Amino acid sequence: MAKLGSKKPTQRPTARGRKGWTARAVLTSVVLLATTAFAADTLDTNALKRLVHQDCGSCHGLSLKGGLGPDLRSETLKHYDAEVLTGVILDGIPDTAMPPWRPLISEEEAEWIAHYLLEQEEQ
């Protein structure tokens, strides 16, 4: 099984191959801007932030530094694409303690959370 305590997220395959870092950063920013603009109308971002810190935080820590679940700070997650993170949030990771959140949140909300995790200020 995937070890929850794994400190080497870089070893996990990502959905996309390696791209130029700049290109990816630009793409991420564009997607984030688009998502944020869209989110402003439909998503309760304060409620989502609260969900991330309080409820994801049950396992990942209030400040997302990790607990029973791994560290979720942007520095640790930056090797993942938002798409991969969105998938993990929605469907969980089988045979680990990461549950699927699809019963509780929408795909848009999961996308917002994935971008929020990637874009957090360094803590």
Place this chain on the structure above:
Amino acid sequence: MRHVILTLAATMLMTTAQAEPTATGDLGLVIERAKGSVLLVDQSDRAALARIEGLGDLSHASLVYSSDERFAYIFGRDGGLTKVDIVARQIVNRIVQAGNAIGGAISDDGKLVAVSNYEPGGVRVFDAETLAMVADIPTDSKTIGLVDAPGRRFVFTMWDTGETWIADFAKGDPMVTKIPDMGKNPYDALITANGRTYITGLFGEDGLTALDLWAETPEPIRVLPDYGRGQEEMPVYKMPHLEGWALTGREFVLPAIGHHEVLWIDADTLTETGRTKTHGQPVFAMARPDGRQVWVNFAHPLNDTIQVIDSVSKEIIHEFKPGPAVLHMEFTPRGHEVWISVRDANKVMVYDTQTFEKLREIDADSPSGIFFTARAHRTGL
């Protein structure tokens, strides 16, 4: 000379009396998880007395009391171990002993404080007086379910490797007994009040595993190994806690995992005696000290509700919604009242356990764990 000393002693006693000595027997502390503070509360006054700040990241914090009920040792998520004097209402010592901690325990003689850590995985043991490190026990695993056991022992379990270790400090340097094959991904554990039975709940497989600590060589005993088999597991959005190990007459009651129910287990045979369907995934299933009622709270997103179960009929006799994010419950030592932390209402609410009437609301900043000083005299708390 003798006369002078006696006079001096008498004067000192009088001074103390005039300063109104603090009796700690009905005091308690409430963790304010976001603020990194603890709130000193008084049970009989149903009031907050003082806030003590500067305890770091308390997002998953717990504490134990010294045997004289004067000091609290608070275990923070950030590895902080803080010793608070609840009489003087101040921090007297604080260390950061690891990167990521999950809980702690105090030895039966009150001399050793142990902390279980996720990072680096293991247990570290400190002198209760000075907080100087006495022992470092790496386990190469996230370490959970740390409890004190009679005879200056600590028992703890490894999430990654499924082992339970018993560290015996009776003769100074610890003697460690390792018990493998406790099961896959144990997530929490508890010890019965008499210090005999240690039980760990399993996330990675069905059931629980017990140890008889009175046995010469404790062996894993499977409890409810077929529990939940063939039923679809529901997602677990918060791991249950087993601290509220509830003995109701001859039975224990425990939160199920992946199922919306609590489990009743015969205390002697460790076999199932019943199940009660609940509102959601239980987090705490805590018996009132007399054992007559069991109060249950739930994981996100159903964490605004409490159900009360009658331990004779095993039926739900009361359900109510104290408010958003009910995180913890603590009974007064004889069980006439229960204090409930409602995180997102920023309140601690006090209820009468006979009438279920709300008696008081106390302001607190994102309150989580509530700990009354009576815990000082209980094994495993």
